[in-house]
Amino acid sequence: MSERVMARPVRARGRAEREDGTPAAVPRGRRAGRRPPRWSLLLRYLLLLAVLALTVGPFLWQLSTSLKGPGEDIYRYPPSLVPHRATLANYGEVARIIPVWDFALNSLKVAAANAVTNCAGAALAGYALARMRFRGRRAALVVFVMAMLVPVESIMIAQFVTMRELQLNNTLLGVVLPGCIGGMNVLLMRNAFAGLPYEVEEAAFVDGANAWQRFVRIALPSVKGTLAVVAIFAFMGAWDDFLWPLIVLSDQSKFTLTIGLNFLHGTFADNQRLVAAGTVIAVLPLIVLFACLQRYFFRGVGEGAVKG
């Protein structure tokens, strides 16, 4: 049941890419006859710009606030988006008050670890589920589906108790562990592997390659796109997570950026410039990462889809 839920958008997404990516799929001649009128295109761009202002505007306003010096009234009316005399002083000040770079480093460690473990663990399990026949395969699949169905919010207290028993509370390892191999990622990888043609592996098998060799040399290189999607989602998920680190971490030196920001917000709620600088530090790396990888990201979603 849940598999259906997952499979659907992903599979459909692939077609979207194909159709949108290659407009040639649509018979050209038929469309050329009825080109949309010029005003409708103009209207479309106007709407796009309006939505752009709504979605990106708040980020720009935050950026602008973070660049305004103490001499400038940030509550001024009419508000001005462009700072009078842009300054980076607020960034230095934030770093002086809270160890924001340490927080960022903690976030980076957690997010990178999450991306690596999810890729490795989900690829291994997904490969076994898709490519090996053995007793208990269905049962194993059901376990991952069930894990995916249990909302984190309803088990976080028990996870917290488990972490305490393992003496991992207030450590970064404790932040990483619960999400280090997601059930959904296992199913994504399984779909990607299941979509590969089997003949190549069969040939390798005849040549005497064992399961591990077939996995590493043949299967894995063919699902790079899906791996990238899993990595990006895992990285972003961990970098952005708030609730679980809030529960596990108590010592300021272990804080991740999101928790540190919440702390900054609570302590220096009056100085909006500093809070703004903090949020920019937290969000900028991710936006840059996404901007760089988005091509790869959308292509990867397509790959898992078409073949899955």
Next chain:
Amino acid sequence: MRTHRSASPWLFLAPGLLVVAAFSLYPFLSTVAHSFTDARTLTEGRFTGGANYRELIQDAMFWTGLRNSVLYVLGVVPLLVVLPLLLAMLVQRQIPGITFFRAAFYTPVVASVVVVGLIWVWLLDDRGLINALLDGLGFGRAGFLSDPWLLLFSAMTVTVWKGLGYYMIIYLAALANVPRELHEACAVDGAGAVRRFLTVTVPAVRPTMVLVAALSAVNAFKVFSEVYLMAGPTGGPGGEDTTLVMLVQQVGTGLSGRVGYASALSVVVFVITLGLMLLVLRANRREDA
């Protein structure tokens, strides 16, 4: 595929199964078990039967939390079903620069909910941009973050704003599967844009709408961060804006956390979440038949 008699499949599965068993399934079972005890953070607790559940029914905070979480679903889901669809239609056509717009509309999804929450706190602050504009236009200022009801709606706005791009991508995929011929045939028959939307697009993407409804309902019901950031850890004055998950976090953590009682609350969260999912999926199955 040949049947493996060796252990190798299990070696491949071991890390995943281990993690999932230790950090999802075991905590789930232990949540259910704890919900019948009076366990605290540092003490094991004794079996108390249904005492936690009885207490829960009489707990005013529980009802406040439940009310807010349900309100959240009711407020957020219709918007998240409709608005991203319109947005997807807007970015569907391949025109110059459209990949930029798509990626840009996705930015709020990429940003952490904490960042998003703090950005909106700044926008909705008594002296923030939106109030400054309202004031400047002569409407006066509104207590977006101080009035308990307005605060809940403000948090919903943030949730919708952050979710738009995510569901837009899902809809984009569905839209690509709508046969163009249908639109053209309809246009030849003289149907206007609105008419075509209602008779061609909506029926074609209805399964996706159901999916989006399910996903957004489940997520809305579990809302934590938006309200936590905007209303503060205690959910505003008198806890008026506390949601169920906020309550779980408040009650169950810390050195004197009431693990047993928080577990009972968690079980309620789980049951309602599952119920929401089944409800929507069942509606979907009827649609398919």
